[in-house]
Amino acid sequence: MLSIPFALEQELSHQLSISSDSLRLEREDEPSSCRLPDQPNILLNSPDFCEYLNREFRTTELDAFTPYFWLLTTPSHTNISPLHHQLVKGRQIILTEEPQLHLLWVYNSIFVKPIPRFLLSHAFWKFCLSPESSPLSPNDRQATFGAIRGLFRSYYHLIKYKSDFDLASENRLIPEGVEWEPLADFLSCFADLENDAVSSRYNFGEIRFTRLKFWSSILLHRLSFKFYGQYADHFSRFYGPLLFIFGVLTVVLSAMQVALATNVQTWSTFTLVCRWLAVATILLVALIGGGLLLKLLKMVGDELLYVLSKALFKRGKRRKSGATKSKSSECI
Structure with missing residues (x-):
């Protein structure tokens, strides 16, 4: 006890x-x-x-x-x-x-x-x-x-x-x-x-x-409670890390551009690295932008599904109550 x-x-x-x-x-x-x-x-x-x-x-x-x-x-x-x-x-x-x-x-x-x-x-x-x-x-x-x-x-x-x-x-x-x-x-x-x-x-x-x-x-452990009520509040927490990443990439790419402008022919390996890093940066920006867009669509979709499920539940409940009333009236 x-x-x-x-x-x-x-x-x-x-x-x-x-x-x-x-x-x-x-x-x-x-x-x-x-x-x-x-x-x-x-x-x-x-x-x-x-x-x-x-x-x-x-x-x-x-x-x-x-x-x-x-x-x-x-x-x-x-x-x-x-x-x-x-x-x-x-x-x-x-x-x-x-x-x-x-x-x-x-x-x-x-x-x-x-x-x-x-x-x-x-x-x-x-x-x-x-x-x-x-x-x-x-x-x-x-x-x-x-x-x-x-x-x-x-x-x-x-x-x-x-x-x-x-x-x-x-x-x-x-x-x-x-x-x-x-x-x-x-x-x-x-x-x-x-x-x-x-x-x-x-x-x-x-x-x-x-x-x-x-x-x-x-860890795929979904939590039902959250603090962010507005889309702007939710996405604003990503601004700081993303600005830091973009700032670092901008400095690196600018330095590479200056190095490549010297036209040093012996830097073939460096030129290849710069080329692939530029392509990787473009892909990274595309992935981040696409990820944020998908997240926004998911949030909107979840809200729409929630509203639709509630509406269908209420409609089904009204139909059920209407059918029950009609049966009771027939019995009378």
């Missing part, structure tokens, strides 16, 4: 309780409400509740890619700078609800997933981890709470000082009303968790997103 890392007296949220028959979660602060705290669209003790937990905390894609993480970052879960040091590095702290973006950084930004209030409730952990009452299957319990443990262990390294706590409050990373010292005591309960107790993604700390995308494309 999975254990709760913190004691009852260390909980920071008292909004949830377990019913007398131990079969339901209830709202302690609002007995008439059956909604998850701070998540009014999610009902307690409903199938959506299980789906929500799996969706909001698990990092399935990154877990599958962890065997290659040694190519991306330091193989240590302590490789996480506190929030105040993120500012020293010139990074902007950006809140994200996508769990797979947590602790990914790109250029001058780092993404951090906030802590929802219900995770600070002892009743929530006790109910969901108990085999008798948990709405989650054993595999889902292991995977989901492994990710939640990893999230809290990462926060132990993110919030080390009072200044980090102030930054977390300012950026809405922790619930309102939580105080510094109780939070420090709470997070310390997760500090010494072994790597086996958390999901494999959290065996590593911060990850550079550009490097992740580079190696994922080489």
Whole structure:
């Protein structure tokens, strides 16, 4: 049975309780409400509740890619700078609800997933981890709470000082009303968790997103999340490397042109090298231009296919519902 890392007296949220028959979660602060705290669209003790937990905390894609993480970052879960040091590095702290973006950084930004209030409730952990009452299957319990443990262990390294706590409050990373010292005591309960107790993604700390995308494309590990919303933003990351390559080739070809202008007849081998390098440069430019064009066409094609698939799905759904209505009317 999975254990709760913190004691009852260390909980920071008292909004949830377990019913007398131990079969339901209830709202302690609002007995008439059956909604998850701070998540009014999610009902307690409903199938959506299980789906929500799996969706909001698990990092399935990154877990599958962890065997290659040694190519991306330091193989240590302590490789996480506190929030105040993120500012020293010139990074902007950006809140994200996508769990797979947590602790990914790109250029001058780092993404951090906030802590929802219900995770600070002892009743929530006790109910969901108990085999008798948990709405989650054993595999889902292991995977989901492994990710939640990893999230809290990462926060132990993110919030080390009072200044980090102030930054977390300012950026809405922790619930309102939580105080510094109780939070420090709470997070310390997760500090010494072994790597086996958390999901494999959290065996590593911060990850550079550009490097992740580079190696994922080489290793054919497709990632569903991305940052670039505009074509210009997507292609602008190629400008720097391409300008460098073209600059080097321009200097080399110009030097060769000057050398060939001397009309030295004894440089037959050099002349042959210049000829083939010029041809190779033309082919390289053509390949790069063609590759970028194909990439643009692929992006446009993927968007068109996505739109068409959604349209066909909705049309099929309408036809199915129309046929069902007609059959029911015939029965009447």
